[in-house]
Amino acid sequence: MSVSLTDAPGPVIHKRNGMLFCSAFIFIVAILTGFARLNIYTLGLEIIVTSFFFSMFNVYGTRAASVGNSGILIMILTMDSSLTPSQVLPHALLILAGGIFYTVLSLLLHALRPYRISQRTLGDSLREIATYLSIKTDFYDEATDLGCKLQATC
Numbered sequence: 001m002s003v004s005l006t007d008a009p010g011p012v013i014h015k016r017n018g019m020l021f022c023s024a025f026i027f028i029v030a031i032l033t034g035f036a037r038l039n040i041y042t043l044g045l046e047i048i049v050t051s052f053f054f055s056m057f058n059v060y061g062t063r064a065a066s067v068g069n070s071g072i073l074i075m076i077l078t079m080d081s082s083l084t085p086s087q088v089l090p091h092a093l094l095i096l097a098g099g100i101f102y103t104v105l106s107l108l109l110h111a112l113r114p115y116r117i118s119q120r121t122l123g124d125s126l127r128e129i130a131t132y133l134s135i136k137t138d139f140y141d142e143a144t145d146l147g148c149k150l151q152a153t154c
Contacts, residue, residue, distance in 0.1 A: 002026055002070040003099040006063055007106050009117055016107060018063045023099030025054075025067060026074040030095045033078040034088030043079065050075050 003026070006018040029050060036046040050071065057068030074095060083091055109116075138144045 001098075001102070002073055002095075003102045004106075005066040005070050005073075007102075008063055008066065010063065012107070012110055014063060015110070016103070018067060019099070019103040019106065022067045022070050023096055023103060025071045026099060027092050027096040029071045029074050030078050030092035031088060033075045034081075034083050034091060035085065037079055037083075038085070047075070047079075 003019050003022045006022045007015060008018075032046055032050070033043075036042040054068035054071045057064040078091070081091070
């Protein structure tokens, strides 16, 4: 689910690239953290370097910042797990498999229903307009207590 952070609205090629880069980065971070957690000093060095590296992604925009946040999240979650050196690679491969699975699923859904995001946005907009008009019609009713409506305490 870490890859889902990068699945923001935008061009499909940017979504695909963001999710694939995120999958690669979290795979590498899971391996590094799995081995670095065996020694307190290497773990401290990895926390400093990884946090600085992924924080610099904020310069490149929202999607890149999400990739960085995903890398830091995987680092934190992997630090807490008690993995033996022989379990680090299978753990990282499971994280990679989950990221690739989410990427394929997201791109497949976009291929099947390319305008779904636009339809949902328009539907949400129509509901908000309906709510606004419903509130506005109360101002034309003589029985409405305007003091109560303006203070939003009723």
